[in-house]
Amino acid sequence: MTAFISIAAFEAALADLRDSDPHAAADARVRQGALTKPAGSLGRLEELAVFFAGWQRRARPRIERARAAIFAGNHGVTVHGVSAFPASVTAQMVANFASGGAAINALAGAAGLELTVVALDLDRPTADFTVAAAMREDECLDALNQGAAVVEADLDLIVLGEMGIGNSTAAAALCARSFGGDAAAWVGPGTGVDGHGIARKADVVSRALAFHGEAPTSAFETLRCVGGREIAAIAGAVLRARQLGVPVLLDGFICGAALAPLAADNPAIAAHCIAGHCSAEPGHRHLLDMLGLDPLLRLDMRLGEGSGAAVAANIVRSALAAHDQMATFAEAQVSASL
Secondary structure, eight states: OOSOSSHHHHHHHHHSOOOOOHHHHHHHHHHHHHBSSOTTTTTHHHHHHHHHHHHHTSSSOOOSSEEEEEEEOOOGGGGGOOSSSOTHHHHHHHHHHHHTOSHHHHHHHHTTOEEEEEEOOTTSOOOOTTTSOSSOHHHHHHHHHHHHTTOOTTOSEEEEEEEOTTHHHHHHHHHHHHHOOOGGGTOOOTTTOOHHHHHHHHHHHHHHHHHTTTSOOSHHHHHHHHOOHHHHHHHHHHHHHHHHTOOEEEOSHHHHHTTHHHHHHOGGGGGGEEEOBOOSSHHHHHHHHHHTOOOSBOOOOOOOTTHHHHHHHHHHHHHHHHHHHSOBHHHHTOOSOO
16 A cells, blocks of 8 residues: 555645554553652653553553664765765665675664665666755655555554665755754764765755755655655655554664654654664754654764664663563552652
8 A cells, every 4th residue: 555645645644643642651651650669760761661652552562563674775966975985885785684794684683673675776876966856756755655665553663774875965955954054064974984075065965955945845845855765765654653653763863864854844753753872973963852852872873774773672672571571569569658
């Protein structure tokens, strides 16, 4: 089934976002208060349990089926030398995913996540967005739907990540166009470019913003003009997950940047999302602040491919295990007060 049959359908879905279940969340808080521990002593783990209760619509949430979905795309903007690696590395890394040799393979396995990799037209990069829109309307809509297709109603959690040489430049452009600020405030080393490379990226982003200055600022048009196929796919997955009530665990800067245009149109889009970590990419912290997300981990990671989010999935599992498996004061016959 196609989730978004038209641009209008995508925009309607973004405008009408499903809410979590306040009753299930309230029941989870009651259970937290009855468990054999001082109130609040498990800190953020308690908040995670309540969060998942609300979105899973049950007081004792669980993760029986979870998926990591990694989207890959190539970018025409790499012609400007914005990456330390050639665009051919995208396809090479997708092959590495398929053979089980990448970090995400190991980390997804450790976290008990199904791994799905979706390569989007790697032999056909997006257009150079300093002189044209990155995608046609049909290409952007297709990417949104390919992202939406990986989200199934019976998933208890979806972990999102990406692979795409040049996509930190697209992410910076998306953030700047969505939230404002100079290009220099959003660009960073990405795959490891030096100071000259960062300056070159900032110039490329500035030129892109100027070229598309008269284009509509809707979420769809921003994704289409300065995004990428894999980034649009993440946006589609996030929105589809919201429709189905599936909690989302986000990876780093590029993954979060997929939400920026959506959040500019409807800030509530991030309510069902958790930031797995804050990456070493400089713009990520500012982006998380704009999205209203507090990351679970700060490990100075900057790999992408869903790696930080996969590590954070273990924290989520621990939170739900404690919430579900601990005894209550009554069950353990432990006094709840002095």
